Amino acid sequence: MDLSMLWYLVPSVIMLVCGIYGFITRKNLIAILISLELMLNSADLNFVVFNRYLFPGSMDGMVFTLFAIAIAAAETAIAIAIIINIYRSIGNTDITEINKLKY
Amino acid sequence: MDITLPILILAIPITMFLVLGIGGVKMSRKLAGILGICGLGTTAVLAYIVALTYYFSGDANFIIDGVRQQYQVFDVTWLAFTQRLVVNIGFLLDPISALMLIVITTISFMVHLYSWGYMEHEPGFQRYYAFLSLFTFSMLGLVVATNIFQMYIFWELVGVSSYLLIGFFYKLPSAVSASKKAFIVTRFADLGFLIGILILSYYTETFNFVAMTNNPAAVLQEFGGATFMGASLLTWAMVLIFTGGMGKSAMLPLHIWLPDAMEGPTPVSALIHAATMVVAGVYLVARMFPVYCVVDASLTFVCYVGAATAFYAAVVACAQIDIKRVLAFSTISQIAFMMVSLGCAYDLPIEGVHYSGLGYMAGMFHLFTHAMFKALLFLGAGALIHAVHSNNYTAMGGLRKYMPITHWTFLIGCLAIAGIWPFAGFFSKDEMLAAMFNRHWFWGAWMMMVAGLTAFYMFRLYFLVFWWEENPHYKEHKPHDAPWQMSLPLIILAAVSFCCGWIDFGQFVTWNGVPYHIHIEWVKVAIPSLIVAICGIALATRMYMKKNDLPTKVKNFWPTLWEAAHRRFYWDEIYMFITHKIIFGIICKSIAWFDRHVIDATMDAFATITQKASYAIRGMQSGSIQAYVLWYFFGAIILAAITWLCLI
Amino acid sequence: MDSVGNIIVYFVVAIAIVVFSIKAVTTRKILRSATYLLFVLLSTAVIYFQLGYQFLGAVQIAVYAGGIMVLFVFAILLTHKPNDATGIIDSHRRAIGGTVAVAGGVLLLLALFFMPLLHGMSLTECIASGQQITMKEIGDAFTGSDRFQYLLPFEAISVLLLACIIGGVTIARKE
Numbered sequence: 001m002d003l004s005m006l007w008y009l010v011p012s013v014i015m016l017v018c019g020i021y022g023f024i025t026r027k028n029l030i031a032i033l034i035s036l037e038l039m040l041n042s043a044d045l046n047f048v049v050f051n052r053y054l055f056p057g058s059m060d061g062m063v064f065t066l067f068a069i070a071i072a073a074a075e076t077a078i079a080i081a082i083i084i085n086i087y088r089s090i091g092n093t094d095i096t097e098i099n100k101l102k103y
Numbered sequence: 104m105d106i107t108l109p110i111l112i113l114a115i116p117i118t119m120f121l122v123l124g125i126g127g128v129k130m131s132r133k134l135a136g137i138l139g140i141c142g143l144g145t146t147a148v149l150a151y152i153v154a155l156t157y158y159f160s161g162d163a164n165f166i167i168d169g170v171r172q173q174y175q176v177f178d179v180t181w182l183a184f185t186q187r188l189v190v191n192i193g194f195l196l197d198p199i200s201a202l203m204l205i206v207i208t209t210i211s212f213m214v215h216l217y218s219w220g221y222m223e224h225e226p227g228f229q230r231y232y233a234f235l236s237l238f239t240f241s242m243l244g245l246v247v248a249t250n251i252f253q254m255y256i257f258w259e260l261v262g263v264s265s266y267l268l269i270g271f272f273y274k275l276p277s278a279v280s281a282s283k284k285a286f287i288v289t290r291f292a293d294l295g296f297l298i299g300i301l302i303l304s305y306y307t308e309t310f311n312f313v314a315m316t317n318n319p320a321a322v323l324q325e326f327g328g329a330t331f332m333g334a335s336l337l338t339w340a341m342v343l344i345f346t347g348g349m350g351k352s353a354m355l356p357l358h359i360w361l362p363d364a365m366e367g368p369t370p371v372s373a374l375i376h377a378a379t380m381v382v383a384g385v386y387l388v389a390r391m392f393p394v395y396c397v398v399d400a401s402l403t404f405v406c407y408v409g410a411a412t413a414f415y416a417a418v419v420a421c422a423q424i425d426i427k428r429v430l431a432f433s434t435i436s437q438i439a440f441m442m443v444s445l446g447c448a449y450d451l452p453i454e455g456v457h458y459s460g461l462g463y464m465a466g467m468f469h470l471f472t473h474a475m476f477k478a479l480l481f482l483g484a485g486a487l488i489h490a491v492h493s494n495n496y497t498a499m500g501g502l503r504k505y506m507p508i509t510h511w512t513f514l515i516g517c518l519a520i521a522g523i524w525p526f527a528g529f530f531s532k533d534e535m536l537a538a539m540f541n542r543h544w545f546w547g548a549w550m551m552m553v554a555g556l557t558a559f560y561m562f563r564l565y566f567l568v569f570w571w572e573e574n575p576h577y578k579e580h581k582p583h584d585a586p587w588q589m590s591l592p593l594i595i596l597a598a599v600s601f602c603c604g605w606i607d608f609g610q611f612v613t614w615n616g617v618p619y620h621i622h623i624e625w626v627k628v629a630i631p632s633l634i635v636a637i638c639g640i641a642l643a644t645r646m647y648m649k650k651n652d653l654p655t656k657v658k659n660f661w662p663t664l665w666e667a668a669h670r671r672f673y674w675d676e677i678y679m680f681i682t683h684k685i686i687f688g689i690i691c692k693s694i695a696w697f698d699r700h701v702i703d704a705t706m707d708a709f710a711t712i713t714q715k716a717s718y719a720i721r722g723m724q725s726g727s728i729q730a731y732v733l734w735y736f737f738g739a740i741i742l743a744a745i746t747w748l749c750l751i
Numbered sequence: 752m753d754s755v756g757n758i759i760v761y762f763v764v765a766i767a768i769v770v771f772s773i774k775a776v777t778t779r780k781i782l783r784s785a786t787y788l789l790f791v792l793l794s795t796a797v798i799y800f801q802l803g804y805q806f807l808g809a810v811q812i813a814v815y816a817g818g819i820m821v822l823f824v825f826a827i828l829l830t831h832k833p834n835d836a837t838g839i840i841d842s843h844r845r846a847i848g849g850t851v852a853v854a855g856g857v858l859l860l861l862a863l864f865f866m867p868l869l870h871g872m873s874l875t876e877c878i879a880s881g882q883q884i885t886m887k888e889i890g891d892a893f894t895g896s897d898r899f900q901y902l903l904p905f906e907a908i909s910v911l912l913l914a915c916i917i918g919g920v921t922i923a924r925k926e
Binding site for chain 1: 753757758761764765768769772773775776781784785788791792795798799802803804806807810811814815818819822823825826827829830844845847848849851852853855856859860863864868869870871872873874877878880881882884888889892893899901904908911912914915916918919920922923925
């Protein structure tokens with residue numbers, strides 16, 4: 001039995017749809033951020049898998065993933081700073097209460 | 104010639120305008136008046152120096168072998184649009200511009216002096232003097248223009264100052280509407296003027312007067328026989344240019360603004376609407392005269408318009424009650440006289456081309472004398488109005504005992520305009536009639552009849568004001584002669600009107616600069632015209648000297664005619680009908696309908712649709728990030744599905 | 752033909768990823784959710800190792816599983832009381848989310864299965880055909896400016912991180 005590319009992509013897809021489900025359904029901002037990390041992680045995994053199977057001679061996918069991890073770190077830091085700020089002003093982190101930015 | 108004096112002539116009035124206009128509010132009346140009068144006095148002295156230098160110095164720039172030359176003191180590029188379309192500003196000295204310098208500054212100075220007394224108690228005295236200075240500047244700039252575009256610029260400036268001065272009493276609705284009327288009517292005429300300028304300069308490739316008038320044959324050649332609607336393009340151009348003159352000089356279809364312009368202060372009427380600005384049309388035709396000569400159709404047009412206007416205005420003047428209106432129609436009639444004279448200055452070509460400059464010289468002569476005696480009459484009317492506080496002769500009568508100075512000077516003015524020997528009008532009118540008889544006996548006879556009418560209506564006015572019957576109001580409010588600031592100009596102008604006819608005018612102004620010796624044709628022209636004038640005066644004396652019922656009888660003999668003449672033959676009503684009923688009522692209304700129901704409605708529909716649509720879909724912007732992600736993901740799925748389907 | 756060890760490792764990791772992903776988004780306790788995320792990230796790191804990217808796996812563990820998770824835990828502890836369950840997700844919302852997720856997943860999986868390219872070579876062949884990625888190569892790639900070298904993005908990332916530190920401090924600071 002061969003471990004072809006497909007085998008690695010299936011968990012990635014499931015990770016992605018879980019992230020989407022979580023993003024849409026969760027009410028807590030931190031939980032939404034966690035879902036976001038899931039989606040990001042699935043994208044990272046895809047980069048690496050494609051790099052390995054389609055262009056084994058180069059390492060661009062890997063480098064891109066490295067950058068993505070760095071950026072994810074930055075993004076999470078900022079997001080959490082914002083979430084803490086929101087918590088300070090409204091006392092919880094419920095996204096249904098943060099909907100002032102509308103018509 | 105040094106350019107200092109010419110520049111000062113233009114610079115002093117405009118400086119006065121700025122000083123009085125900006126600083127006038129802070130000045131006392133006395134200071135503003137003295138400043139205005141001194142400024143204009145200086146300008147007048149300088150203008151006299153320049154004009155007299157031009158006429159008498161014998162400098163080679165000005166006169167060569169007894170022929171007067173056109174001399175451009177300076178002519179600098181002011182606006183260069185393209186290589187060829189260049190507008191210059193300059194100072195042209197030639198016989199007519201030197202003449203106009205004298206006329207304008209003399210009358211303007213008299214009016215400045217007179218206004219000091221007349222306007223003494225009016226609010227806005229300083230503003231008044233500022234406007235007068237602006238007008239003087241514009242008029243001087245107009246007459247010394249070296250090119251037709253400069254003339255046009257100052258032409259408009261003159262129109263603006265006229266507008267400002269007519270509407271000087273801006274709290275009176277009648278003055279406001281009169282100023283608007285004057286501005287709009289002349290503006291329509293100026294449109295024709297501008298189109299004429301553009302046509303002319305398109306072909307000649309120059310705006311310069313000297314270049315055009317020194318070689319009119321070349322101008323004709325430049326057009327190369329181009330025609331438009333059956334007339335040559337050059338004729339069109341000259342007629343259109345004359346349209347501008349018709350507007351300013353109140354020729355027949357466009358005359359309606361001038362009688363209303365009498366709403367302005369009386370000295371302004373004397374300066375602008377009698378002596379200087381309204382003769383700008385005559386001046387324009389004179390300026391372009393050599394070009395007019397090569398297209399006799401346009402000169403004939405001038406002739407017809409002038410003849411019709413002269414007669415019309417003279418008849419209307421016989422039936423007016425307002426003394427300023429009488430003088431206004433008299434002005435129209437006299438200007439038309441000058442126009443006819445210019446139009447007759449061209450003989451039918453007998454042996455090749457042959458010009459007769461007599462009409463030109465006579466027209467200019469009459470312009471000069473008319474400016475003097477009409478200013479005198481207006482200022483006299485101002486003194487009368489000052490005394491009885493009414494414009495209508497019904498409030499006057501028998502004033503000769505109360506206002507002797509006004510009476511005698513007014514009489515001199517009336518005699519001058521009627522053309523009685525030895526007053527100024529006699530000489531100029533005689534020359535004009537001679538020129539008209541030279542052209543065709545019809546013009547001479549027609550205009551001689553107009554001259555008789557002139558004598559009649561002027562003496563009708565004179566008798567109704569100074570004789571007739573004493574007005575009972577005098578017992579409560581005794582009229583008296585005006586203060587010295589007003590009387591002095593009257594006396595000076597009366598003296599000038601008395602004697603300026605004796606000037607040998609042909610020595611100074613002729614169409615080609617060659618001196619011409621005036622000789623009076625007593626038998627053919629002078630005596631018949633004198634007889635006609637005396638008949639007119641006699642008739643007026645019979646009817647109006649003592650109170651009697653003859654005028655009422657005459658009026659009742661044919662009441663429709665009197666009413667029509669009194670209502671100026673319904674020209675204003677015709678204009679009202681055309682503008683209100685036809686233009687506003689039919690054309691504008693339909694355009695407005697179209698605008699409101701088609702153009703505006705389209706725009707409104709866009710706005711409404713946008714608004715409705717936004718209200719319908721604004722719920723989508725819920726402020727909930729998760730909803731956005733949901734929509735985004737739907738979109739992504741659909742796009743992916745489409746891509747996949749396409750790939751299969 | 753891949754070795755049995757590889758296959759076993761793959762299945763363990765794949766099942767872990769699937770199960771922990773689902774648990775991470777369905778559990779009602781936020782701290783547990785974060786813990787499941789940690790497991791997912793660690794499992795991903797194992798896949799990276801298996802694919803021969805040791806450095807990447809190490810970074811995944813150090814930065815993601817280590818650094819970011821610490822941030823998450825701190826944030827959760829700062830904003831939640833212990834045993835604080837998130838509110839019950841209403842069924843309407845869950846239905847929409849589930850529908851969208853399942854639809855998207857089915858579509859993507861269908862696409863994967865119909866893509867012939869994905870069924871080709873085995874992992875062993877792949878790793879054998881590719882070069883060995885050493886730390887030296889990675890260091891060269893990050894510090895060079897030639898083709899396939901990434902000095903500029905590297906510097907950009909460093910500036911970005913600096914900006915993030917400053918931004919995070921500014922935002923989270925008490926007034």
